[in-house]
Amino acid sequence: MALAPLDEEITLDQLSADPYPIYRRLRAESPVLRVAATGRTLLTKAALTKAVKENPELFSSDDPHTPMKPAFRAHTLMRKDGEDHFVERKAISKALTPKMIKSDWGPLYEQMAEEYVSRLPRGETVDLFSELCGPLAARILAHILGIPEANDEQMQRWSQVLIDGAGNFGWKPELFAASDAANDEMDALFGELEHKRRAEPDGSAYSVMLNADDPIPMSQIYSNIKIAIGGGINEPRDALATIVYGLLTNPDQLAEVRAQEAWDRAFEEGIRWVAPIQVSSRRALEDTELGGYDIRKGDTVMTVQASANRDEEIYEDGENFFVFRDKNPHQAFGNGPHHCAGAHVARRTVGKIILPMLFDRFPNMSLPDPQAVIWKGFGFRGPINLPVILN
C-alpha cells in the first residue's frame, strides 16, 4: 500500500481561521491526508478517529518530543500510556465525579455562578466571553482543584501560558521562558497550600491527591494540577461561549430549550458543533494501515474530532447547530483511555448550573451583531469575544 497523499496547500492560518470547510472537503475527498503544515497525518472521519483513540496499544499518547514536557516541566499524564497513565488519572479523577459535584460542591458552584452572573451590568453591551465565561470557569476550577487562593487573573494567565507552551512546536525560547515563570508561581502556591490541604481534607483535587492512601509522587500531583489548569479553563469557557452563541442565533431552538429545560442537550450540541479541543495526536508504535494507506511506525496521526463531530455518515446537517437531533454521539471529550476526566464537571457546571442561570437572569439577552463574533483556533477553538446585550 501507499502512504497517504501529501498536501502542501493547507496552511495553519487557514485552519485557525475556519477549518470546517477544509474538513468537509477532506472527509469527502481525502480522509487520510498528510498535511505538510502540521507535519502530521490528519484523520477526519469519525470511524478513523475513534478507532485510533481506542487502540492505545498501536497508537500511543506517549510523545518523547512533545513541547508539553518543557512547558509543564514534567512528563504529564496526557502523554503517558497504560498503567502509568491509569494510576495518575485515578488519583485526580476521584475529585471530578458527579457525585462529588452534586453533593459536596454543587451549592458552592451555584453561589459562585450567582455572584459572577449578578455582577454583569444590565442593558449594556457586554463581552460575555471576557466578563463571564473565562473568569467563572477559572473560579470554579480553582475550587475544584483546591487552589482557590489563586485569583481569576492568575488562573487564566497560567492556563494560557501552559497551552502556548504545550503547543510550542516551533520551540520558541520565549514561550518556554513564560511557562517557566508560570511554573515557578504555581509551584510556590502549591507549596504554600500543601499543609492546609492535608490538614483539612476537602474533596478538592489537591486535597484528594495529597491524602490518598497510596499517594502518587508529589511531582506528579503538581503536574496533574497543572494539566487541569491548562485544560480546565478554556474548555468550559469556550463551550459556554459557543453554546450561548448557538442559542442566541437560533431563537426558535432557544425557546424550545427553555420550554423543555433541555440545557444538557444544548450543552452536548454546542461541544459537538464546535469542539473546544479540536484535534489530538497519537504516535504509531508499529507499521500499520488506516483507511487504505500505510502508516509507518513512528508517524504521528492527528485525530480531528472537530471533523468527526460533523461526519456526514453520522450526522445529517452536521454543519449546523441543532439541539434536538435524534442522536449525538460526539467525540468532543475524546475516546479511549484519555477520555476527558473533566467531562462530568463540565456537563454539570456548564450544562446544569451556568446555562440555565444565565438565561433565567437575562431572559431577553440578545446578540445584536453575530458577525462581530470572532472565532479562532486550530488545536483549541471557540469565539474569542461575545458582545451581547443583557436584559
Place this chain on the structure above:
Amino acid sequence: MIKVTYVAQDGSATTIEAEEGTSVMQAAVSNDLDGIVGECGGSMMCATCHCYVDEAWEERTGARSADEEEMLEGAAAEVTGRSRLSCQIRLDPSLDGLVVHLPEEQL
C-alpha cells in the same frame, strides 16, 4: 450468538444478539441502543455505560473490580449493589439470555 436484553426505565425491553467476546456495552452501542453511551469505548474511563444487572443474573456476571468500583462513583445515575459498567461484562455462552436494566441517565 448470545442474547442480551436491555430493559429501559419505562419498562420497554430490547433484545440484541451479540457475538461472544464482545461486551454488554459494545453490543448496545453497535446496535444503536438508546441508554448506553459508552463514550470512552470501554476503557473504563467515562462511566457512561452504567447498567444494573438483573437479580437473576447477578451471580453469573460476577463481581466488579476495584477499579470498576471507583469509576462507578462517577456514574450519573444512582449506583446500587447491582450496578456494573457494561463495558466490563464480557459475553460468553454462560451469559446467553442476560438481562440488564438501564439507568435513568448516563451523562
